[in-house]
Amino acid sequence: MIRIQEADFDVSTEITALRKGDLLVGAVVTFVGTVRDINEGSQIKGMTLEHYPGMTEKALDEIITQAKTRWEIRNTLVIHRVGSLLPEDQIVLVAVTSAHRGEAFAACEFIMDYLKTAAPFWKKEETSEGARWVDARVTDAAAMARWLKS
Amino acid sequence: MKLQLRFFASLRESLGVSQESIDIPETIKTIADLRIYLVERGNSWAEVLAQGKVLRCALNQHMVEASTALQEGAEVAFFPPVTGG
Numbered sequence: 261m262i263r264i265q266e267a268d269f270d271v272s273t274e275i276t277a278l279r280k281g282d283l284l285v286g287a288v289v290t291f292v293g294t295v296r297d298i299n300e301g302s303q304i305k306g307m308t309l310e311h312y313p314g315m316t317e318k319a320l321d322e323i324i325t326q327a328k329t330r331w332e333i334r335n336t337l338v339i340h341r342v343g344s345l346l347p348e349d350q351i352v353l354v355a356v357t358s359a360h361r362g363e364a365f366a367a368c369e370f371i372m373d374y375l376k377t378a379a380p381f382w383k384k385e386e387t388s389e390g391a392r393w394v395d396a397r398v399t400d401a402a403a404m405a406r407w408l409k410s
Numbered sequence: 411m412k413l414q415l416r417f418f419a420s421l422r423e424s425l426g427v428s429q430e431s432i433d434i435p436e437t438i439k440t441i442a443d444l445r446i447y448l449v450e451r452g453n454s455w456a457e458v459l460a461q462g463k464v465l466r467c468a469l470n471q472h473m474v475e476a477s478t479a480l481q482e483g484a485e486v487a488f489f490p491p492v493t494g495g
Contacts (some may be wrong), residue, residue: 293495309494310419314486315471340494351494372495378473381494382419393420396491
């Protein structure tokens, strides 16, 4: 399942719903991304997340389909927030269920690495020196490239 | 050929445009051609879409290479590398 929303989410509630009634699930792996208060040496007062409605859902759907092709996983959930966020806020949740932990760990990391380079979200930070769009990191592209080799 | 253009994030801000309907000459065949065509508008277009700038593009909401052929009625988006997560 994919959800793009302004509202916050509760990880425990989401995990409970994701694995409910599926007795083949033996492992749940989650990743939560949060807003830091410092980036590139600047104090971050807040950020705004923009996305491309329509394409965002298609891109995430494609990422999840690829994960399901590569690993034996039971269910997946991606929640990504948009709009105004403050330091300490949750930004993204990726949750994967599977029979055994190896599959869920790998698929969760894959979905997150892929999301970082292929899902159309953009962050604009409000810093003490003014607002600025966040630049893409080379390390994110490198993290994605690992999956193309293996 | 009629197209729907979309611009996001820093591109949207610099151009002051989030979307636009456009009718392009038949000589414009690919997204790369379209980018050059838009650069010829000058001013912020020339700056934001200049060849050296690292941009991503999408055709009908799928990320594609600049060499991809345009299609009648397509939605074409230009945006900076993504920074979600």
